[in-house]
Amino acid sequence: xxxxxxxxxxxxxxxxxxxxxxxxxxxxxxxxxxxxxxxxxxxxxxxxxxxxxxxxxxxxxxxxxxxxxxxxxxxxxxxxxxxxxxxxxxxxxxxxxxxxxxxxxxxxxxxxxxxxxxxxxxxxxxxxxxxxxxxxxxxxxxxxxxxxxxxxxxxxxxxxxxxxxxxxxxxxxxxxxxxxxxxxxxxxxxxxxxxxxxxxxxxxxxxxxxxxxxxxxxxxxxxxxxxxxxxxxxxxxxxxxxxxxxxxxxxx
Amino acid sequence: xxxxxxxxxxxxxxxxxxxxxxxxxxxxxxxxxxxxxxxxxxxxxxxxxxxxxxxxxxxxxxxxxxxxxxxxxxxxxxxxxxxxxxxxxxxxxxxxxxxxxxxxxxxxxxxxxxxxxxxxxxxxxxxxxxxxxxxxxxxxxxxxxxxxxxxxxxxxxxxxxxxxxxxxxxxxxxxxxxxxxxxxxxxxxxxxxxxxxxxxxxxxxxxxxxxxxxxxxxxxxxxxxxxxxxxxxxxxxxxxxxxxxxxxxxxxxxxxxxxxxxxxxxxxxxxxxxxxxxxxxxxxxxxxxxxxxxxxxxxxxxxxxxxxxxxxxxxxxxxxxxxxxxxxxxxxxxxxxxxxxxxxxxxxxxxxxxxxxxxxxxxxxxxxxxxxxxxxxxxxxxxxxxxxxxxxxxxxxxxxxxxxxxxx
Ligand SMILES: Nc1ncnc2c1ncn2[C@@H]1O[C@H](COP(=O)(O)OP(=O)(O)OP(=O)(O)O)[C@@H](O)[C@H]1O
Ligand SMILES: [Mg+2]
Numbered sequence: 001x002x003x004x005x006x007x008x009x010x011x012x013x014x015x016x017x018x019x020x021x022x023x024x025x026x027x028x029x030x031x032x033x034x035x036x037x038x039x040x041x042x043x044x045x046x047x048x049x050x051x052x053x054x055x056x057x058x059x060x061x062x063x064x065x066x067x068x069x070x071x072x073x074x075x076x077x078x079x080x081x082x083x084x085x086x087x088x089x090x091x092x093x094x095x096x097x098x099x100x101x102x103x104x105x106x107x108x109x110x111x112x113x114x115x116x117x118x119x120x121x122x123x124x125x126x127x128x129x130x131x132x133x134x135x136x137x138x139x140x141x142x143x144x145x146x147x148x149x150x151x152x153x154x155x156x157x158x159x160x161x162x163x164x165x166x167x168x169x170x171x172x173x174x175x176x177x178x179x180x181x182x183x184x185x186x187x188x189x190x191x192x193x194x195x196x197x198x199x200x201x202x203x204x205x206x207x208x209x210x211x212x213x214x215x216x217x218x219x220x221x222x223x224x225x226x227x228x229x230x231x232x233x234x235x236x237x238x239x240x241x242x243x244x245x246x247x248x249x250x251x252x
Numbered sequence: 253x254x255x256x257x258x259x260x261x262x263x264x265x266x267x268x269x270x271x272x273x274x275x276x277x278x279x280x281x282x283x284x285x286x287x288x289x290x291x292x293x294x295x296x297x298x299x300x301x302x303x304x305x306x307x308x309x310x311x312x313x314x315x316x317x318x319x320x321x322x323x324x325x326x327x328x329x330x331x332x333x334x335x336x337x338x339x340x341x342x343x344x345x346x347x348x349x350x351x352x353x354x355x356x357x358x359x360x361x362x363x364x365x366x367x368x369x370x371x372x373x374x375x376x377x378x379x380x381x382x383x384x385x386x387x388x389x390x391x392x393x394x395x396x397x398x399x400x401x402x403x404x405x406x407x408x409x410x411x412x413x414x415x416x417x418x419x420x421x422x423x424x425x426x427x428x429x430x431x432x433x434x435x436x437x438x439x440x441x442x443x444x445x446x447x448x449x450x451x452x453x454x455x456x457x458x459x460x461x462x463x464x465x466x467x468x469x470x471x472x473x474x475x476x477x478x479x480x481x482x483x484x485x486x487x488x489x490x491x492x493x494x495x496x497x498x499x500x501x502x503x504x505x506x507x508x509x510x511x512x513x514x515x516x517x518x519x520x521x522x523x524x525x526x527x528x529x530x531x532x533x534x535x536x537x538x539x540x541x542x543x544x545x546x547x548x549x550x551x552x553x554x555x556x557x558x559x560x561x562x563x564x565x566x567x568x569x570x571x572x573x574x575x576x577x578x579x580x581x582x583x584x585x586x587x588x589x590x591x592x593x594x595x596x597x598x599x600x601x602x603x604x605x606x607x608x609x610x611x612x613x614x615x616x617x618x619x620x621x622x623x624x625x626x627x628x629x630x631x632x633x634x635x636x637x638x639x640x641x642x643x644x645x646x647x648x649x650x651x652x653x654x655x656x657x658x659x660x
Contacts, residue, residue, distance in 0.1 A: 054655055057574070059573075059574055059654045059655050059658070060653075060654075060655045079578070079579060080578045080579060080580075083573065083576050083577065083578045083579075083581075084576065084578075086573075086574060086575065086576045087575065087576020088576070092574055092575075094658070098567065098571045098574075098658070100568060100571070101270075102266050102267055102270040103266070111572070111575055112575045112576055114259060115572075115575060115576040115577050115578070115581060116576065117256075159575070163576075
């Protein structure tokens with residue numbers, strides 16, 4: 001067992017609904033992610049990627065199985081303990097940015113520190129530093145509706161990293177952006193990873209996934225392959241190009 | 253903790269001012285409720301004080317003897333109103349030691365003319381002690397004397413309002429007016445007194461009771477003493493009030509041969525004041541209670557809009573939870589919003605009430621008193637309403653699952 005272990009999932013299952021309506025979104029997943037890794041999760045639509053991200057992000061609890069975050073079992077913690085972990089240890093980036101429209105970029109970035117109870121001055125300094133990291137030092141007092149999609153997503157990234165999390169989770173962060181803007185976002189992720197940030201990102205785009213060291217392939221609620229290099233993935237997807245998309249369509 | 257609340261408050265102000273129309277409409281109920289509670293209390297207390305002053309202007313040592321029993325008695329209407337006569341008044345003056353003066357009153361609404369002026373006035377027959385007993389001053393000329401009364405002289409003293417109606421700016425003393433076609437010489441004008449218990453005391457004419465009984469109402473004969481509407485009595489001092497009341501009671505029971513229930517009522521100024529006070533007090537409570545209901549409705553309005561707002565803001569709530577907001581953080585956020593809505597609405601309501609009261613006081617003889625207690629109470633109640641009615645929406649918000657909230 002590595003000393004740098006960040007995430008360990010053991011036999012994680014998740015089902016939604018009950019009885020006839022029950023959907024098995026995840027089925028006995030095992031996963032190990034170490035400090036400093038940059039992983040892409042890929043797979044057909046409905047294969048359970050977002051469900052897995054929500055469990056990894058402590059936004060939801062698994063139905064069965066164990067989840068260790070930095071060797072701490074978090075699958076059975078109370079709501080407030082999970083809130084604390086989300087606040088201090090995890091950063092999220094969503095496809096739809098989810099910025100609060102009435103707040104400026106700066107205030108949006110300061111929000112997680114509000115819940116951390118940091119003094120105002122420190123919040124301000126840290127938020128300014130985070131916005132600087134994503135190249136938005138000129139736009140701190142803009143509101144979301146005065147920013148482009150890419151800029152909004154960069155604010156969201158600044159907000160995700162401002163509490164210095166141990167893990168950055170991004171569910172299709174470039175899904176709502178054009179390819180040039182996506183490239184900017186990927187550059188930011190790359191530089192964060194270069195400085196040691198562990199990142200797990202869901203994407204549908206191979207060009208995006210190619211930038212990661214490790215690709216995790218989901219299908220029908222299970223992990224088919226959990227450590228493909230981009231080169232292996234190219235081979236893998238060529239071999240299964242008939243099956244993977246077909247599986248997705250039948251699933252839907 | 254204080255910093256935490258202040259941050260929540262400033263966030264709430266941002267959120268609420270982002271949607272001004274909705275916030276305004278949400279506050280409307282509280283605004284109206286607060287404005288009406290405070291205005292009602294102000295006007296009510298003003299009325300109470302006004303009535304108190306009116307009674308004070310009648311004199312403090314005064315007792316009223318009225319025919320019939322107290323109006324609240326079941327037999328009130330069955331006892332003839334003629335039970336009080338002039339002889340009673342004279343007997344009281346003669347035989348009750350605690351009394352300083354007695355003024356009988358026999359009134360009728362009669363036609364009064366002068367030159368081309370023609371009006372209806374309450375004409376009161378009384379005696380020369382009226383001004384001292386009723387604490388009423390004479391502004392011009394003089395009141396009539398005992399001698400004029402005994403000689404049945406047709407002299408009249410006008411209330412200030414009546415003098416103005418008949419004579420305008422002219423000097424009335426010495427003029428001849430006609431009351432029911434009898435000619436009267438005006439010898440004086442009373443000082444202004446203002447209205448009391450719905451009656452304008454300045455719209456009056458005072459004449460000797462002997463003339464009133466013999467010539468104007470025509471019931472004077474050798475066998476019966478003329479009946480009276482009331483007898484005003486002034487006690488020698490305020491300490492003598494209850495003694496006077498007791499002695500008058502005994503004298504009249506004897507004179508009227510009463511075995512059971514009195515056929516007259518002796519009322520002190522104090523009692524009348526208390527009655528009026530309790531009536532207006534009740535009115536104030538009633539009005540305040542009615543407005544209180546509108547406050548309650550305002551609170552329900554806040555709850556209603558907050559519930560809608562929570563269901564519209566599930567994304568925001570989910571996001572905040574994803575960023576680390578606890579159950580308590582969300583609960584506090586929404587409760588603070590509700591309290592700020594209620595307090596802001598309350599303050600606007602108070603401002604409207606104060607402005608309204610000042611205008612009201614300027615337009616009417618009533619003094620309107622905006623009491624600080626009422627304002628504090630209203631602020632407190634508004635805050636409590638925000639707290640009370642904000643709890644349910646805030647709890648709904650806090651209970652939202654971050655996942656479900658982020659998805660929608
Ligand atoms: N709240 C829910 N209630 C019921 N079923 C759900 C719920 N959330 C997800 N599912 C189901 O679980 C399965 C996995 O969904 P998930 O969102 O994880 O897929 P995904 O891999 O993220 O797909 P996509 O690429 O389209 O985002 C799907 O069949 C989906 O219908
Ligand atoms: Mg998804």
